[in-house]
Amino acid sequence: MTRQILFVFGSQACVPDDGLLAARQMDCTTTVMGAQLACCMSAELVDRFERVDLSRPDRVVEAARRIHAAEPVHAVVAYDDQGTPLAARIAAALGLPGHPVEAADAARDKVMMKQRFQAAGIPIAPFTLAEDEDDAVRWADKNGYPVVVKPVRGSASQGVIRADDEEELRQAYRRLRRIVQENGLDCGGRSDAQQLVEGYIDGSELSVELVVRGGNPSVLCVFEKPRPLTGPFFEETIYATPARLAVERRQDIEELAKRGVAALGLRDGFAHCEVRSGSQGTFVLEIGARLIGGACARVFRYVLGEDIHPYVLRVALGEEVEPPRQAKGAAGAMMLPITREGKLKAVQGIERARQVPGIKDVILNTSPGEVILPFPEQSCYIGFLTAQGESVEDVERALSEASGRVDFVVEPLACETWLRDVTDQRSYRPPAELGIRTLDGCDLQRAEELVVPLVAATYFAEFPETLGRVKAAHCLHWFEDGHRGDTSPSAWFVSEGRGVALGSARGDTCYVSLLGVVPGQRKTGLGEALVRSVMALFAEKGCLRMEIVVEPRQRGNMAFFRRLGFNLATCDDHQCCSC
Numbered sequence: 001m002t003r004q005i006l007f008v009f010g011s012q013a014c015v016p017d018d019g020l021l022a023a024r025q026m027d028c029t030t031t032v033m034g035a036q037l038a039c040c041m042s043a044e045l046v047d048r049f050e051r052v053d054l055s056r057p058d059r060v061v062e063a064a065r066r067i068h069a070a071e072p073v074h075a076v077v078a079y080d081d082q083g084t085p086l087a088a089r090i091a092a093a094l095g096l097p098g099h100p101v102e103a104a105d106a107a108r109d110k111v112m113m114k115q116r117f118q119a120a121g122i123p124i125a126p127f128t129l130a131e132d133e134d135d136a137v138r139w140a141d142k143n144g145y146p147v148v149v150k151p152v153r154g155s156a157s158q159g160v161i162r163a164d165d166e167e168e169l170r171q172a173y174r175r176l177r178r179i180v181q182e183n184g185l186d187c188g189g190r191s192d193a194q195q196l197v198e199g200y201i202d203g204s205e206l207s208v209e210l211v212v213r214g215g216n217p218s219v220l221c222v223f224e225k226p227r228p229l230t231g232p233f234f235e236e237t238i239y240a241t242p243a244r245l246a247v248e249r250r251q252d253i254e255e256l257a258k259r260g261v262a263a264l265g266l267r268d269g270f271a272h273c274e275v276r277s278g279s280q281g282t283f284v285l286e287i288g289a290r291l292i293g294g295a296c297a298r299v300f301r302y303v304l305g306e307d308i309h310p311y312v313l314r315v316a317l318g319e320e321v322e323p324p325r326q327a328k329g330a331a332g333a334m335m336l337p338i339t340r341e342g343k344l345k346a347v348q349g350i351e352r353a354r355q356v357p358g359i360k361d362v363i364l365n366t367s368p369g370e371v372i373l374p375f376p377e378q379s380c381y382i383g384f385l386t387a388q389g390e391s392v393e394d395v396e397r398a399l400s401e402a403s404g405r406v407d408f409v410v411e412p413l414a415c416e417t418w419l420r421d422v423t424d425q426r427s428y429r430p431p432a433e434l435g436i437r438t439l440d441g442c443d444l445q446r447a448e449e450l451v452v453p454l455v456a457a458t459y460f461a462e463f464p465e466t467l468g469r470v471k472a473a474h475c476l477h478w479f480e481d482g483h484r485g486d487t488s489p490s491a492w493f494v495s496e497g498r499g500v501a502l503g504s505a506r507g508d509t510c511y512v513s514l515l516g517v518v519p520g521q522r523k524t525g526l527g528e529a530l531v532r533s534v535m536a537l538f539a540e541k542g543c544l545r546m547e548i549v550v551e552p553r554q555r556g557n558m559a560f561f562r563r564l565g566f567n568l569a570t571c572d573d574h575q576c577c578s579c
């Protein structure tokens, strides 16, 4: 009987083909669960694709049960932080090998993880879950600078920023909060005012890669990061193995990683443990309940003498197999640096990079048309190199040389215009339970009560609360006073305490000049209902279409408007804007 393997890919899964290819070679059928079939995934390696909403674990498990009922699932695997808690839930539901749900959850949530490490006496950086910016400053004043701020459930160093004094901390905190909001990062149900603040740990960085069977961890290899990461941002560069460490120090670090794995309660699967080691000692930064990310996992091919992926699947299938042992020589991977923001036009120098002696793979993780942002805003890497050599020095040299040959050609970011016919929305009425109303009949005081807190929360949340409200009030008056450019008349739609939209029109085109939904109310359909309310009103007044100007950094918004039926306009459709 052919065995079926269920792959759970988060939205940032890198180099997904390696796992799928291993399943093919083992004659297993492949079922992929994810938000979409990633463009970097070869469709011919996927026997079946199941679209799921990754933010709804209950539905993901339900879908897995359905798949299992139709055709038995023999193993479930995930390779990224978003996928691991879901894979753990599926494994528990279907009785398959995996990490326990609580352990996978703790590895995903940095606050829970740190609490477990503290309870087990594992050395970690001092930390606090700050209530807000002022609280972060109070904590840092007491504990000392430098500090590092980071999202509670981030990955790939997105939003991780070092601050050396109060002014830098305030700036970093606001920037982090904006990154969390704009990207809709998972806060584990907490307010997005709350972010993690840690003491900065000086030292070099290493990662210990482990396999865990029946709760027993064993080390596969130790990577070092030869280039210092001192901030203010922590974009990853080179990983190389074997780490150049004295035997005793290496044993201590491996022991520490094993204790960390036990503290989390990981059971069957992989663990990626990151540590910082310097004059203050060795500290665990974090442990992921998974294999090292994307292209770095490719490196196993060169250090273990064989691909790691068939072994990953055998562990997930519950087969008793010996882990592969590290071979002679060295190998490494490099995340290609992101030097400037822009829309990708072309990637040059790939072939020249491949020709550098020692280079094994050049893997691109982006395609023309995509928006590239430098860290800390960026959420994934745009490309990878791998190399093999006699020593870590050789590997580092090859990676640096090859990386210098690759050039990402970008064009400046510009706004895009999206259009939609609104005549079909004329009879739309929002669901009554959303309580959407206009400001018709409101005096200014009532209008302020309704609008200001919503605009403050959704547009100015990065400012201290009082300042945010002042700015929001200005915003309301600005529109009320008729400063609407030439896009009047305008109309406010409000769902009290939940969301707000401001519509306007010029000629036969209407616009959403402002749209805000408070974080706890997102994904409830309120944003859609607000936009459709604006369309309905102006369609009744004779408008034919709605135009949306989408800021290039707000890719999340594009998905929203695409779902609502908007299409990217060509220059013939509208007057080209530049913003």
Ligand code: ADP
Pocket (backbone or CB within 6 Å): 125, 148, 150, 154, 155, 156, 157, 158, 160, 198, 199, 200, 201, 202, 205, 229, 234, 274, 276, 285, 286
């Ligand atoms: P992520 O989940 O985004 O990878 P991490 O907690 O691993 O978040 O942080 C990313 C990087 O930021 C680390 O690899 C490290 O280089 C740096 N970093 C994070 N926390 C600290 C700290 N307390 N001291 C020094 N560097 C840190």
Ligand code: CA
Pocket (backbone or CB within 6 Å): 156, 157, 274, 286
């Ligand atoms: Ca990390």
